[in-house]
Amino acid sequence: MAQALTRAMRDAMAEDPTVHVMGEDVGTLGGVFRITDGLAKEFGEERCTDTPLAEAGILGAAVGMAMYGLRPVVEMQFDAFAYPAFEQLISHVAKMRNRTRGAMPLPITIRVPYGGGIGGVEHHCDSSEAYYVATPGLHVVTPATVEDAYGLLRASIASDDPVVFLEPKRLYWSKADWRPEAPAAVPGIGKALVRRAGTSATLITYGPSLPVCLEAAEAAREEGWDLEVVDLRSLVPFDEQTVVESVRRTGRAVVVHEAGGFGGPGAEIAARVTERCFHHLEAPVLRVTGFDIPYPPPMLEKHHLPGVDRILDTVARLQWEN
Numbered sequence: 001m002a003q004a005l006t007r008a009m010r011d012a013m014a015e016d017p018t019v020h021v022m023g024e025d026v027g028t029l030g031g032v033f034r035i036t037d038g039l040a041k042e043f044g045e046e047r048c049t050d051t052p053l054a055e056a057g058i059l060g061a062a063v064g065m066a067m068y069g070l071r072p073v074v075e076m077q078f079d080a081f082a083y084p085a086f087e088q089l090i091s092h093v094a095k096m097r098n099r100t101r102g103a104m105p106l107p108i109t110i111r112v113p114y115g116g117g118i119g120g121v122e123h124h125c126d127s128s129e130a131y132y133v134a135t136p137g138l139h140v141v142t143p144a145t146v147e148d149a150y151g152l153l154r155a156s157i158a159s160d161d162p163v164v165f166l167e168p169k170r171l172y173w174s175k176a177d178w179r180p181e182a183p184a185a186v187p188g189i190g191k192a193l194v195r196r197a198g199t200s201a202t203l204i205t206y207g208p209s210l211p212v213c214l215e216a217a218e219a220a221r222e223e224g225w226d227l228e229v230v231d232l233r234s235l236v237p238f239d240e241q242t243v244v245e246s247v248r249r250t251g252r253a254v255v256v257h258e259a260g261g262f263g264g265p266g267a268e269i270a271a272r273v274t275e276r277c278f279h280h281l282e283a284p285v286l287r288v289t290g291f292d293i294p295y296p297p298p299m300l301e302k303h304h305l306p307g308v309d310r311i312l313d314t315v316a317r318l319q320w321e322n
Helices: 002-015 041-045 056-067 079-093 130-131 146-158 205-224 242-250 265-280 299-304 308-315
Strands: 017-025 047-048 071-075 109-114 139-141 163-168 195-198 201-205 228-232 235-236 255-258 284-288
Touching: 002 017, 002 041, 002 071, 017 056, 017 079, 041 047, 047 195, 056 071, 056 308, 079 109, 130 139, 130 235, 130 255, 130 265, 139 146, 146 163, 163 205, 195 205, 195 242, 201 205, 201 242, 205 228, 205 255, 205 308, 228 242, 242 255, 242 265, 255 265, 255 308, 265 284, 284 308, 299 308
Parallel strands: 017 047, 017 071, 071 109, 109 163, 139 163, 201 228, 201 255, 255 284
Antiparallel strands: 139 235, 195 228
8 A cells, every 4th residue: 555655646746746745854865654755756856845844834835725726635644743734724724715705725635644553652543533523614534445545645635625644554565466567446425335234133344443344254154144335434524325225235233443432523523314214224323442541552442442342342242133
């Protein structure tokens, strides 16, 4: 996935001279996860720029660049490092198009490595998607496959709306039979996909939890459950149609994500599914999430993150007959 993300930025910069990459250590070092590796050498430091350790300043500069016709791609080195930039994000990035009655869009892509599973400590493994989802004016997307890493990042950079691009850190090293010289086209922002068809219940998930859900669905065969898995890909816009159609087919649903359950994206999704599918449901919509605690030390994260056993235990609570 890391190489697909690098290729997406490289191709976007080659095709469009207005695309600029900026962030802490993105130039000479190539980023702490090496996602921007080689971009400064190929395109120069004026288009792949190292910045001071000042997230509010980075995003504020990106706002000005976008207002003058550029397409900045900002890297926030770790999820929780982005919090100092929230004032710029909420007060300016999210509101500018509405504030100017559509006259001034801000085509900014904000890349945020997020989630756990790498043995990091606090400030390095937050699942901060709820903050972005709750801010009108932003698009929020997160890839779970190598193909989507390339396709969704290209779509985000090309968008005239600001996009928060959440990159699952634990999937940076995931592999696939992917051809960088001829990447397959993928659905754009706002489209969910059924990654595994099933008939017993629907697992609704995204980003780092997709591989876990697919593993749980395979393990569920031994229990006699045929689980469908829906990958949201885009939290905002939310593809309600694909989710509703799946749940109406299966009659049961579980939302799975790493973020905390209280006020997390799963709460909104469960409410929408209940509103739209109430007469089709055989059981209440349930959730498997991270616990409502600050991110734990590395030795405890396996208990905090949704795993196969917790997912199957929750599926077992879906009021099965006999």
